[in-house]
Amino acid sequence: MRGSSSHVLSLLEEAENKERKHIMVHVMDSPGENHLPRVYIQDASGHEGKEVEVQGWLANKRSSGKVAFLLIRDGTGLMQATAFDGDYFNRDKLKSFKAVPLESSVIARGKVKREERAPGGYELELRDFRLLHAAEEYPIQKKEHSVDFLMERRHLWLRSSSQHAVLRVRNRVMMTIHAFLQERGFTLIDSPILTPAACEGTASLFEVPYFDLGHAYLSQSGQLYMEAAAMAFGKVYCLAPTFRAEKSKTRRHLTEFWMLEPEVAFADWVDNMELQEKLVSHVVQEVLEKSREELETLGRDTRLLEKVSPPFPRITYEEALEILKKKEFPISWGDDLGGDEETAVSEDFDRPLFIHHYPASVKAFYMQPDTEKPELVLNDDLIAPEGYGEIIGGSQRIHDLALLEQRLEEHRLPREAFEWYLDLRRYGSVPHSGFGLGIERFTAWVCGIQHIREAIPFPRQIYRMYP
Ligand code: 4AD
Ligand code: MG
Numbered sequence: 001m002r003g004s005s006s007h008v009l010s011l012l013e014e015a016e017n018k019e020r021k022h023i024m025v026h027v028m029d030s031p032g033e034n035h036l037p038r039v040y041i042q043d044a045s046g047h048e049g050k051e052v053e054v055q056g057w058l059a060n061k062r063s064s065g066k067v068a069f070l071l072i073r074d075g076t077g078l079m080q081a082t083a084f085d086g087d088y089f090n091r092d093k094l095k096s097f098k099a100v101p102l103e104s105s106v107i108a109r110g111k112v113k114r115e116e117r118a119p120g121g122y123e124l125e126l127r128d129f130r131l132l133h134a135a136e137e138y139p140i141q142k143k144e145h146s147v148d149f150l151m152e153r154r155h156l157w158l159r160s161s162s163q164h165a166v167l168r169v170r171n172r173v174m175m176t177i178h179a180f181l182q183e184r185g186f187t188l189i190d191s192p193i194l195t196p197a198a199c200e201g202t203a204s205l206f207e208v209p210y211f212d213l214g215h216a217y218l219s220q221s222g223q224l225y226m227e228a229a230a231m232a233f234g235k236v237y238c239l240a241p242t243f244r245a246e247k248s249k250t251r252r253h254l255t256e257f258w259m260l261e262p263e264v265a266f267a268d269w270v271d272n273m274e275l276q277e278k279l280v281s282h283v284v285q286e287v288l289e290k291s292r293e294e295l296e297t298l299g300r301d302t303r304l305l306e307k308v309s310p311p312f313p314r315i316t317y318e319e320a321l322e323i324l325k326k327k328e329f330p331i332s333w334g335d336d337l338g339g340d341e342e343t344a345v346s347e348d349f350d351r352p353l354f355i356h357h358y359p360a361s362v363k364a365f366y367m368q369p370d371t372e373k374p375e376l377v378l379n380d381d382l383i384a385p386e387g388y389g390e391i392i393g394g395s396q397r398i399h400d401l402a403l404l405e406q407r408l409e410e411h412r413l414p415r416e417a418f419e420w421y422l423d424l425r426r427y428g429s430v431p432h433s434g435f436g437l438g439i440e441r442f443t444a445w446v447c448g449i450q451h452i453r454e455a456i457p458f459p460r461q462i463y464r465m466y467p
Helices: 002-017 041-047 091-099 147-152 161-183 223-233 269-290 292-297 317-326 339-346 401-410 415-423 439-447
Strands: 051-063 067-073 078-084 105-114 122-134 207-209 215-218 235-243 256-265 314-316 353-356 379-384 389-396 432-438
Touching (some): 041 078, 067 122, 078 091, 161 235, 161 439, 256 439, 269 353, 339 353, 339 379, 389 439
Antiparallel strands (some): 235 256, 379 389, 389 432
């Protein structure tokens, strides 16, 4: 094993000769070396005192004549590997570590040792270090870069600790949602992406050529299909990409985003809000408990998140208008609430806030009107605190055939494309409700990040489709 650390030197020489271009080295184990267990960094604590192999990328390095510190990242964590002038390395070899380019792929072998001061609490006492591929000069440096610069290199930016943390939280959010709903008897029903009609207004449709049938639209929402599925399965949901050709350049808008859409038969708008507050609270508490390290990496102040528990405060649209008028917003009955209005109303509350009973005129065609005040609908928007705006839009749906036909006409929607949807009101119609939760807005809020473009691995915005 002793001789193999010279491997680094020879590789570096080779790298320099070839101007460090795309050198892929196949690591050949010499006899007796291939019995070390390969461990993921997150599991290192279970191997204290043992010799192991770690495979990863070089995230950082420091080297003097006597000691070299190599920070290795393997996707599950960061681990410091330490090499000393001694049995395994001499001063020349230690110096050679300086030349290993950042983000090179490496294989490190050594003994796992408890070390309070090292990231993760354990370090690797290096015995052998191999360079699998010497990276070219890495474009993302420790200094500040502009978001544009980083977004152009999103495929590399994903490696940085903050982006890694956000996407691990997103993963936790998704998996917790699935578990929550599955435990409560919901069936996952996947909605189609290519659809014949609009669900959320015709202004934001992406059109796609579609053979002899003319064109299809990328789905704005799986809701209409979930309504059909709810009549077959009772409680259903989809968690899928949705598309909006919205010309909004705000920090809350993407053209492609993921939406959770549960739909429940025999449920009214109040049942709907209860499901929302239980789900949101559960997911937030799970993230706090199980993704604490990621939230720490992001420097998230979690005090407000700790308070997220049911019931959430509820106000009507008209009460929201009163609050806005007191804050001197120029708004009148019938206006929709935009991001600024949502922030101004929600700032008086320290938990997510339901605003319900909006005017029918600003909402989608399928929402059930209030019998007493038919100009209002039985809907709710859930507004996250701290200025994150609407994270959920939900409602009770129209169950009466004649009323739904009338709404389609008022919204000038093509009746033929909706015949199947009308069928749901012809064959055993029931009151039913559902909602849509935007995964990126939710994740951005929980992580406390400014813009939702960092809450999705590869964001699509009106001015960005690359990488
Ligand atoms: O309020 P929306 O438009 O509701 C629907 O689509 C319903 N069909 C859902 C349902 O009842 N099944 O969208 C729901 C949520 C919003 O609250 C927001 O979180 C997110 O989807 N959202 C967006 N997220 C990112 N970028 C966009 N352009 C978004 N538009 C909506
Ligand atoms: Mg909405």
